[in-house]
Amino acid sequence: MAESASGPSDKSVQVKLVLLGEAAVGKSSVVLRFVSNEFQPNKEPTIGAAFLTQKCRLEDRVLRYEIWDTAGQERFHSLAPMYYRNAQAAVVVYDVTKASSLEKAKSWVKELQRQANPNIVIALAGNKLDLVQPKSPAADGTSIDGDEPDDATATPGEAGAAESEVPRAVPTEEAQAYAQEAGLLFFETSAKTGEGVVELFTDIAKKIPIEHILASSRGAGRNGGPSGRGAANQQGVNLEESAAKGKDACNC
Amino acid sequence: MDSHFQVIILGTGLAESIAAAALAKVGLKVAHIDTNPYYGADEASLTTKELQECLNRATERLDQISRLRTASVRGEFPSASRDYSLSLSPSVIPARGPLISSLIGSGVARYGGFKLLESVSVYSSDGLKSVPGSKEEIFRSKDLSLIDKRKLMRFLMFASGEFESSSELRGKETMDFGSFLKEVFSLDSQLTSVLACALALCKSQCDTALPALGRIRRYLRSAGRYGASPFLVGQYGGLGELAQGFCRVCAVSGGTYILGRDILAFESKSESSSGSEETKNLRLKLSEIPEDLTADVVISSINYLPHLSNFPQTETEVNLSTTESHSCCIALVDGVIPRLSSYESAQATENDSTGEPVEGSSEEIPSRPVDAALLVFPSGSLSSGKASGPVNVLINGEGTSSCPRGKSLLYLSTTTQNIDANEANNPEQILRPYLEITLSLLQSPSGEPLRELSSAFYIKSSPTLSDTHLASLKGKGIFVSPPLPEHIAEAGDAAASIGETLFRDVLKQLGNPDADDVELWPPLPPGLDDDDDMI
Numbered sequence: 001m002a003e004s005a006s007g008p009s010d011k012s013v014q015v016k017l018v019l020l021g022e023a024a025v026g027k028s029s030v031v032l033r034f035v036s037n038e039f040q041p042n043k044e045p046t047i048g049a050a051f052l053t054q055k056c057r058l059e060d061r062v063l064r065y066e067i068w069d070t071a072g073q074e075r076f077h078s079l080a081p082m083y084y085r086n087a088q089a090a091v092v093v094y095d096v097t098k099a100s101s102l103e104k105a106k107s108w109v110k111e112l113q114r115q116a117n118p119n120i121v122i123a124l125a126g127n128k129l130d131l132v133q134p135k136s137p138a139a140d141g142t143s144i145d146g147d148e149p150d151d152a153t154a155t156p157g158e159a160g161a162a163e164s165e166v167p168r169a170v171p172t173e174e175a176q177a178y179a180q181e182a183g184l185l186f187f188e189t190s191a192k193t194g195e196g197v198v199e200l201f202t203d204i205a206k207k208i209p210i211e212h213i214l215a216s217s218r219g220a221g222r223n224g225g226p227s228g229r230g231a232a233n234q235q236g237v238n239l240e241e242s243a244a245k246g247k248d249a250c251n252c
Numbered sequence: 253m254d255s256h257f258q259v260i261i262l263g264t265g266l267a268e269s270i271a272a273a274a275l276a277k278v279g280l281k282v283a284h285i286d287t288n289p290y291y292g293a294d295e296a297s298l299t300t301k302e303l304q305e306c307l308n309r310a311t312e313r314l315d316q317i318s319r320l321r322t323a324s325v326r327g328e329f330p331s332a333s334r335d336y337s338l339s340l341s342p343s344v345i346p347a348r349g350p351l352i353s354s355l356i357g358s359g360v361a362r363y364g365g366f367k368l369l370e371s372v373s374v375y376s377s378d379g380l381k382s383v384p385g386s387k388e389e390i391f392r393s394k395d396l397s398l399i400d401k402r403k404l405m406r407f408l409m410f411a412s413g414e415f416e417s418s419s420e421l422r423g424k425e426t427m428d429f430g431s432f433l434k435e436v437f438s439l440d441s442q443l444t445s446v447l448a449c450a451l452a453l454c455k456s457q458c459d460t461a462l463p464a465l466g467r468i469r470r471y472l473r474s475a476g477r478y479g480a481s482p483f484l485v486g487q488y489g490g491l492g493e494l495a496q497g498f499c500r501v502c503a504v505s506g507g508t509y510i511l512g513r514d515i516l517a518f519e520s521k522s523e524s525s526s527g528s529e530e531t532k533n534l535r536l537k538l539s540e541i542p543e544d545l546t547a548d549v550v551i552s553s554i555n556y557l558p559h560l561s562n563f564p565q566t567e568t569e570v571n572l573s574t575t576e577s578h579s580c581c582i583a584l585v586d587g588v589i590p591r592l593s594s595y596e597s598a599q600a601t602e603n604d605s606t607g608e609p610v611e612g613s614s615e616e617i618p619s620r621p622v623d624a625a626l627l628v629f630p631s632g633s634l635s636s637g638k639a640s641g642p643v644n645v646l647i648n649g650e651g652t653s654s655c656p657r658g659k660s661l662l663y664l665s666t667t668t669q670n671i672d673a674n675e676a677n678n679p680e681q682i683l684r685p686y687l688e689i690t691l692s693l694l695q696s697p698s699g700e701p702l703r704e705l706s707s708a709f710y711i712k713s714s715p716t717l718s719d720t721h722l723a724s725l726k727g728k729g730i731f732v733s734p735p736l737p738e739h740i741a742e743a744g745d746a747a748a749s750i751g752e753t754l755f756r757d758v759l760k761q762l763g764n765p766d767a768d769d770v771e772l773w774p775p776l777p778p779g780l781d782d783d784d785d786m787i
Contacts, residue, residue, distance in 0.1 A: 050359055050504055071503035076541075078511040080291050080496040081299075082363065085488065115334070236487075237368055237478045239352060239361035 012055065012062040013210050016086055019069050020112065021093035022104040026127040029191035030093060031067050034201050039192050056205045063205045065089075084116040088213060089123070089204050096126040096188060099169040102178075109182055121207045123185035125200055126175050130190040132168040255543040257283040257508070259758055260536060263317075263553025264511070265293035266341075266491050266744065267733050269498035270751025271551055273358055274772050275758060276505035283545055284502060285538070287317050289512035291496045293553060294319050294712065295341040295736065295743070297489025297654070300329035303338050303582070307708055317555045319713045319735060321577075324680050327706030330584065335656040337489030338582050340712075342646045342663035344369050344483035344626065344741050347474035350748035351494075352484075357773030360497035365487035367623050367652055368479045371592045374450045375629045376442075380693060382592060383450040386475055400443060407437045407447070411468045421461065429454060429464040449630040449642040453741050455667045456641040457631055471741070483741065485624035485646075487653040491744055513538040518560040520550075520728045534729055549761050550730045551754050554715055557725075557732065578712040578738040579639075579679035581664040583687055587702040588621040589647055589660045589694045622660070623651030626740070627694075629686055636685045639666040643686045644740050647694070660702070662690060667738060680709040712738060731757050 019027045032038050035054045056063045068087070073079045092108045094101040105124060112122055172188060179186035185203055189196035261272050264286040276282045288306075290296050298306060307323035320340070330336070345351055345366075355361040372383045384390045390404050415421050420436050427435075429452060433444045448454040451471065452464040474482035486493055503509055517537040536545045552560065627645040629637065637643065648654050648661040655661050664683045691702045714735050722732055731754055736743040752772050759767035 050362065050501070069504075071500060072506075073500070073503045073509045075508070076510040076513075078509040080499060082488075082493060082496040082500065237366040237484055239356055239366060239478070239484075 012064045013208075013213055014064050014066060015088045015205075015208055015213070016066045016068065017089040017091065017204070018083060018087045018116075019067065019091050019093065020074065020105075020108040021091075022095070022098075022101045023072075023075060025093045025095040025098070025101050026191045027091075027093045028069055030091070030125060030127055030189060030197055030200075031069065033191045033194050033197045035067070037194070039194075041192075054201075056201060058202070058205045061210060063208065063210070065201065065205075081115065084112070087116055087120055088208055089121045090116065091123050091125055091200065091204070092184075093125045093127050094170065094175070095128050096168055096170050096175075097128055097131050097166045102126075102170050102175060106178065106182075109184065119209060119212065121185070121204055122183075123187065123200060123204050124175065124179045124182075125196075126170060126172070126186075126188040127191060128166075129188045129195055130192045131166040133190075255545050257281045257545060257547045258762060259283070259549050259551065260285065260534065260545060260547035261551045262286075262515075262556040263293045263733065264288075264291045264495055264499060265553055265733070265736070266295045266495045266498070266747035267736065267750035267754065268293070268551060268553055269495040269502070270354055270358075270748055271733070271754035271758070272507060273360075273498040273501040273505070274751065274755040276502040276507040277358075277774065278759070278770065279505075280758075280762070282502060282507040283510065283547070284499060284507055285510045285513070285536075285545075287512070287514055287556075287559075291499055291511070292340070292492035293317075293495075293555065295339075295491040295495055295747070297337040297339050297492030299333040300336050300338065300584075300706075301333040303340075303708060304329055306340075307710060310710060317553075317559055319555060319715065321711045321713055322677065322679060323708065323710040325706065325708045326680075327584075327704065329706045332656070336584065336661075337493065337654040338584075338661070339489040339492055339654070339663065340580075341491050341736065341743055342582075342648075342665070342740065343490050343743050344485055344624075344646070345490075345744045346470055346741055347477035347482055347484060349470060349474070349745040350752070351744040354748045354751070354773065355494065355497075357776075358498065358501050359776050360494060360501060363497040363500065364494055365653065366478075366484045367487065368481040369483035369485050370481065370623060370625045372450050372626045372628065373592050374446050375627065375633055375689075375693070377633070380592065380627065381446075383446060386472075386480070400440075403437055403439055404443065407433070407439065408472065410437075411465055412472045413469075415465055415469070416462075421465070425462040426460045428457065429459050429461050430457060432461040445630040445633075449628045450626075453628075453644075453739065454642065455739060467741070483626075485648070485652055489654050491747070494744075510538060510541065513540055515556070515559055520730065548729065549758050551733055551758065552730055553733045554717060554735055557717070576667055576714050576738075577677060578665060578667050578714065579677070579682045579709070580712055581662070581679065581683040581687060581707055581709045583662040583664070583691075583707040584655070584705040585660040585662060585691070585702050586658070586705050587660065587700050588658060588696075589625075589649060589702065590696040590699070591620050591622050592625050592627075592694075621651070622647055622649045624648055627690065634685060634689060636689075637682075639668075639682050639686070641667050643683070645686070645690050646740060659705070662687065664690070665738070665740070677711055679711050683709060714738060726757075729761060731761075 019031065021027050029039060031052060032040065035052045051066050051068045054065045054067065056065060068083060070079060073083070090112050092105045094105040109122060112120060176186050185207065187196045187200040189200055191197065258280045259275055259282045261268050261282060261284045264284060272282055272284045286293060290298060290302055304325065306318070307320065307325060310318060310320035311323045373380045374383055381395055384393050387405060387408060390396065390401055396404065410418065410420060424432055424436070429448050430444045433439045433447060439447070448459065448464065452468050454464055471482040478484065499509065515536065516539055519535040521533050534547045534550045538545065625647045627647065629643040631640065631642050643664060643666040646663040650657045650659070664686055666682065668677065687707065691704060695702050717732060725732055733750055733754060736746050755772060756767045759770060764770065
């Protein structure tokens with residue numbers, strides 16, 4: 001476990017986490033909830049940032065997530081190898097109200113096992129839990145009241161379905177059994193209410209082999225994480241830092 | 253899918269990817285397409301499996317859209333395919349230049365990792381000599397006589413200054429660079445050859461003075477920005493990885509990516525809509541995509557032109573004339589290559605007054621393995637070699653993350669000028685002798701022998717298109733992205749310049765009157781890094 005470490009306790013460890021899953025299952029919304037504790041009901045399909053960062057305290061360590069969204073490159077199966085490169089964690093998201101999205105999630109898990117680092121920690125997240133919960137606003141009436149008339153779905157086509165009661169299409173037990181069999185962490189989440197989201201990322205953090213990351217980034221030549229920035233890469237060149245320093249350093 | 257785009261871009265080479273990122277960032281709707289199943293086109297970084305597939309297609313002349321030809325493979329590629337990132341365009345990047353500016357301006361620098369090139373060495377019959385990259389190194393060099401040092405210093409002063417207007421150069425701009433050095437700076441043929449091959453990185457003996465001087469000046473000015481070395485090497489196979497980074501920037505700005513589909517049909521028709529404005533209607537049909545994609549403007553890598561059907565016949569046969577070809581070899585080596593004398597060791601010597609200066613031979617350097625180094629065989633330096641120009645060998649070790657621990661990569665390349673189209677140009681025949689001698693030279697005397705695991709040889713052609721064709725295509729709303737120069741230190745910067753030109757051309761075509769003044773990379777949003785909230 002983490003605390004048996006020899007490294008300084010205040011050192012923050014950078015962890016690249018990639019998101020995967022079918023379009024419109026709420027990948028970006030889950031991250032937005034985690035990173036800014038916000039929810040945007042009609043989010044645009046892409047997030048528009050290279051990656052988002054969020055620190056996560058874990059006992060005596062600080063983990064710094066660098067969260068990469070697919071930016072839509074998964075749509076035509078055109079995710080670049082760079083996306084998976086050095087990812088230490090992945091969240092594969094499906095929609096509990098859409099059975100086919102779990103099948104899609106399974107194929108992403110296979111893809112991760114093929115493309116990504118073999119030690120990657122994978123979590124399966126069944127999102128949009130709020131839509132199928134009897135005690136949530138749905139209990140007060142079939143439509144979700146107030147300022148948030150819509151559900152977590154970014155896809156306009158599905159918005160209509162959410163106004164009425166949405167039946168659960170993926171039983172918890174089924175997804176859990178699959179996750180167990182495939183060795184994945186498993187959570188059901190709601191980006192809208194926030195349920196399960198922090199737990200998801202905290203449990204991933206607990207499972208990340210931090211010592212291994214620190215050790216391998218100290219090792220010769222091995223380049224840690226999304227590169228060049230952390231202590232991970234002593235001999236690597238950081239173009240941005242040196243560029244600022246080196247403006248007048250013409251050597252000719 | 254909403255299938256109309258302002259810009260469709262064909263080919264994910266570095267130049268097209270830079271254009272794609274810049275265009276998407278100003279808010280245009282971009283579709284970026286590559287018929288290959290990988291990013292990077294002719295600059296791709298590939299796994300061993302992808303490289304084999306790519307070369308097989310090149311050899312069988314299947315309908316592959318690339319410039320690779322005449323491939324041969326020796327030995328078995330390691331089955332751990334993903335441990336390797338093999339570059340189809342092995343490169344070093346000058347620390348100052350358009351590519352580095354674009355990497356920083358676009359934010360792609362954050363995605364990629366970079367190493368400094370440790371050394372440039374030159375082969376001669378008495379071994380490898382490291383090339384002094386600065387005045388300090390010339391002072392320290394033990395290989396040079398005092399008089400040669402003075403001549404070299406004079407030359408470097410000249411080359412780092414504003415030589416365009418100098419009396420030394422006047423009237424000699426197009427003289428070949430070697431003769432220029434001999435005539436104006438009285439340098440002997442050995443020094444001349446070292447300067448031409450290893451400092452100016454000339455591709456042949458007939459490189460002319462002005463561009464060669466321009467390169468030297470840029471490289472001299474690049475030294476010191478990130479370290480003593482003027483050059484950076486990208487990790488994970490270099491330019492191909494950077495192309496992926498620019499594509500990601502395009503995607504996060506809303507760009508659509510479609511790889512690995514065939515082009516079934518391409519149509520271009522000009523319609524005058526109600527007399528006011530002519531709209532270019534370009535229509536593209538891809539396999540497995542039900543809807544046709546349409547666009548106002550198309551950027552096409554030159555590789556795609558012959559594959560765009562429904563062009564008038566004369567254009568389909570496109571006069572892609574080839575004036576030079578490039579023989580390449582990628583060798584996977586079992587064993588670690590010890591460091592050669594380097595920029596870094598030269599600095600260390602400077603700081604350590606008691607230390608012995610490090611000599612050019614590899615024997616005296618302790619165990620640290622090479623990350624990235626360049627070795628140059630000047631023309632005619634190897635009696636058994638038949639290359640007509642210099643042969644470059646880019647060495648990549650584990651530190652470049654492009655091969656696993658305990659292994660190394662050698663990229664050999666040389667350019668043949670004015671080839672006859674029918675000439676049976678065998679890249680393996682040309683490069684094999686250089687590979688053999690490199691393996692024996694780089695061997696550490698105490699360590700395990702270096703062993704060639706497998707190697708791939710191929711030719712990269714450099715097609716060109718006449719200006720009349722380019723103009724006629726432009727009239728249809730099609731902008732052609734030319735092939736990058738096959739030059740180890742120039743390809744990346746050329747890609748950035750081409751990318752910027754395409755960006756401005758497209759903006760102009762779409763009616764932006766300020767196209768020339770728009771910033772290629774608008775300022776990046778403040779970093780999200782200083783977010784101190786914690787969960």
